[in-house]
Amino acid sequence: MIDFRDGCAELSRMIAQVTDDDLSLPTPCTDLDVAGLLRHVEEFATGFTEAAGSSPTGPGVDDVRGDGRRAHIAAHVTDLGGAWATPQPWAGTGDQGGLALPNETWGRIALTEVIVHGWDLAVAIGADYCPPADLVRACHDHVVVFVPTAPIPALWGDRVVVGENDLLESTVAITGRDPVPWRGSPDG
Numbered sequence: 001m002i003d004f005r006d007g008c009a010e011l012s013r014m015i016a017q018v019t020d021d022d023l024s025l026p027t028p029c030t031d032l033d034v035a036g037l038l039r040h041v042e043e044f045a046t047g048f049t050e051a052a053g054s055s056p057t058g059p060g061v062d063d064v065r066g067d068g069r070r071a072h073i074a075a076h077v078t079d080l081g082g083a084w085a086t087p088q089p090w091a092g093t094g095d096q097g098g099l100a101l102p103n104e105t106w107g108r109i110a111l112t113e114v115i116v117h118g119w120d121l122a123v124a125i126g127a128d129y130c131p132p133a134d135l136v137r138a139c140h141d142h143v144v145v146f147v148p149t150a151p152i153p154a155l156w157g158d159r160v161v162v163g164e165n166d167l168l169e170s171t172v173a174i175t176g177r178d179p180v181p182w183r184g185s186p187d188g
Contacts, residue, residue, distance in 0.1 A: 001084075001086075001087045001090045001104075001107070002084075002107065002108070002111055002135070002138050003081075003084075003085050004081055004084065004110070004111045004114060004135050004138075005078075005081035005082060005085055006081075006131075006132045006135065007081070007111065007114045007115055007118070007131050007132060007135040008077045008078055008080055008081030008114055009078070009081070010118055010129065010130060010131045010132070011041070011074075011077050011114050011117070011118040011121070011131075012074035012075075012077045012078055014118055014121045014122050014125070014127060014129060015038065015041070015070050015071075015073055015074040015077065015121070016070070016071070016074060017125060017127050018034060018038065018070055018121070018125060020065050020066070022034050022124070022125050023035040023038075023064060023065065025124050025125065026124065027120045027121070027123075027124040028119075028120045028123060028124070028172070028177040028178075028179075028182060029117075029120055030157075034121065034124050034125065035064050035065075037117060037120055037121055037124070038064040038070065038073055038121075039062065039064060040117065041073060041077065041113075041117055041121075042060060042061050042064075042073045042076060043060075044080075044110070044113045044117075045073070045076040045077045045079065045080045046060055046076050046079075047096070048080055048083070048084070048106070048109075048110040048113070049076065049079045049080045049083040051089075051094055051096055051103075051106055051110075052080075052083035052084050052089035052107075052110075053083070053088070053089055054079065054082070054083035054089075055079075056076045056079045057075050057076065057078075057079050058072060058075070058076075060076075061073055061076075077114070080110060080114070081114075084107050084110060084111075089103060089107065090103050090104050090107050091103060091104075094106050099151055099152070101151070105146070108138070108139075108142040108146070109142075109146075111135065111138060111139055111142065112139050112142055112143055112146075112175075114131075114135075115131055115135060115136060115139040115168075115171065116139070116143075116171070116172055116175050116177075118131060119131075119168060119172050119177075120172075120177070123179075123182040124182075129168075131168070133167070136167050136168050136171060137167065139171055140167055140170065140171040140174070143171055143174045143175055144174055147159070147174055147175060156175055156176050157175065157176020157177065158176055159173065159174050159175075159176065160173040160174075160176065160177065160178045160179075161173070162178075162179060162180065166179075
């Protein structure tokens with residue numbers, strides 16, 4: 001079991017910094033601008049909360065324009081962390097979208113969504129991103145094994161080779177993101 005509530009708190013902090021003017025900015029998720037990334041965050045937060053046997057607080061959000069709607073997404077991210085904070089959801093096997101995997105793997109995938117998309121959002125809006133080092137390590141340890149043999153390889157880009165000096169950059173590079181053009185610049 002990995003308690004990733006602090007990682008969810010950091011992602012929620014990133015969401016709180018987004019303004020309506022940021023919504024059209026590009027992100028390292030090449031097919032998504034900030035608005036699309038926020039919709040994806042909403043989708044995985046509610047989906048993985050339900051996969052853990054919990055219910056998200058309130059209905060989902062489609063329109064990400066407005067601070068109130070983004071606050072609702074952040075609340076769903078908080079729900080996600082809470083849903084996986086006990087050993088029970090990590091036990092057994094779960095079926096998500098017709099894909100059966102051990103729940104421990106699903107929990108690690110949820111952690112990866114939080115860490116990697118938190119980085120995506122932060123670099124897109126030019127914000128400092130500081131997820132807990134132990135969670136970055138757990139995410140890295142997961143992606144280095146899981147991504148090369150993932151059951152749906154199309155969900156990941158080709159691994160980018162970067163130095164090992166920055167564990168977060170190394171982690172996102174494994175998932176197909178090139179961190180170099182995003183260093184210190186919100187628009188690459």
